[in-house]
Amino acid sequence: MSDQELVWEQRWNPLRGEWILFCSHRGGRPWIGETHGAEEERPPSYDPTCALCPGNERLSGIHNDDYSGTYWFTNDLPCFGGLEVEPSDDPLYQTKPAFGTAEVVCYHPDHSKTFAELSDDEAADVVLLWRERYRELSAREDIDHVLIFENRGELVGTSNPHPHCQIYAGNMIYGHTLKHIEQSRDWHHRTGGYLGLEILNRECEGGRVICQNDHFIACVPWFAQYAYEVYLFPRRAVSSLADLSEKECRHLGELQRDVCIRLDNLWQQPMPYIMTVHQAPTDGQDYAYFPFHIVYHPPLRTPDTKKYLAGPEVGGGSMTNESHPDLKAAELRNVPATHYRQEQGHGK
C-alpha cells in the first residue's frame, strides 16, 4: 500500500457527522513556504519568569504555591465570568451571559518536563486531578460544559513550555460536543448501539491501533482529519471522566504518555499538538450514550511542513486530509515506545 492509493474519496466522520475529503496523492506536493522542525532548545527546570513555576508571581500578583506534584489555579484572565448580561430580545443578533470559570492545570513543577516524560504515577495524577476538577465544576449551577485541552508547542500558539493544560468551564456547550451529542444520540436511537464502542471495534478490526492497554486503545482512525491525528477510546461505555475508576484513570494517563512518546519519537523532535478531552456536558441532561474520547491534533504533516487550515477548511468548512490513516497508524505503531531523549541519556 502506498500514499497514492487513497485518492478522491470522501469519508464520513461518525462523531461529528461531516464529510472529510481524502487525497493522499497531494501530500508530497512542492512547498516553498515556511518550514518548521528544528529541535527546540530544552528549557531549564525552573524559569524565574514563568507564571506556572512553583512559588512564582502571576499576572494577578498572586504567588503560586511551592507545589511538588500537580497544581491547579483559576486563570487570572478567565474567558468566562459571573457578569450578568441582559439577554437581548433581538431575534437576529442574540446575546446571553457567559457564566463560568477557567482554570490552569500544571502537570509537574519541573518547567522542562513534558507529558511524555512523566512517570506512571505522575501521568495518573494528572488524570485524577482532571476527574476531580470535572466533578467539582460539573456540580456548579452556572456550568454546562467542562472543556479540558492542552496546546503544546509554539506552532499551536503556546509560548510557555511549562507542562500544563487548561480547563474552560461555562454555560456554553462547545460546537464539536454538540455534534457528538447529536451523532451519538442518533446512532443510539437507530441501532441501540454505543457509538464509541462501534468505532473502537472498527479501529481494532481495521488495524489502526497504535498502542493499547486493558482499558483504552489509541488509534489513527479511518476518518482522521490530520495526518497524525490520534484518538483514545475507552473499552466500555463512558461519557465523562467522572465515570472512570481510579485504575482506569491510571491506565488513561499511561496511554496518553505512550501516545506523546510516539508522537515525539516519530521525527525525534517535540511534536506540537492540540489535545482535547471530549466528554458529556454537565447541564443535568442524560448523556449516557455520549462517547468519551481524547484527541491529539498534531498540525505537522512532515517534520518541517505544517498542515495549514485554509480555503477548504476555514472558508469552506470541510477538512482535507492528504494522507492515509492506515499508513500513519503503522508509522506511529512502529516507532520505539521509549522516549528518544531518554534513549540519548539526557532525559529525566
Ligand SMILES: [Zn+2]
Ligand atoms: Zn515554569
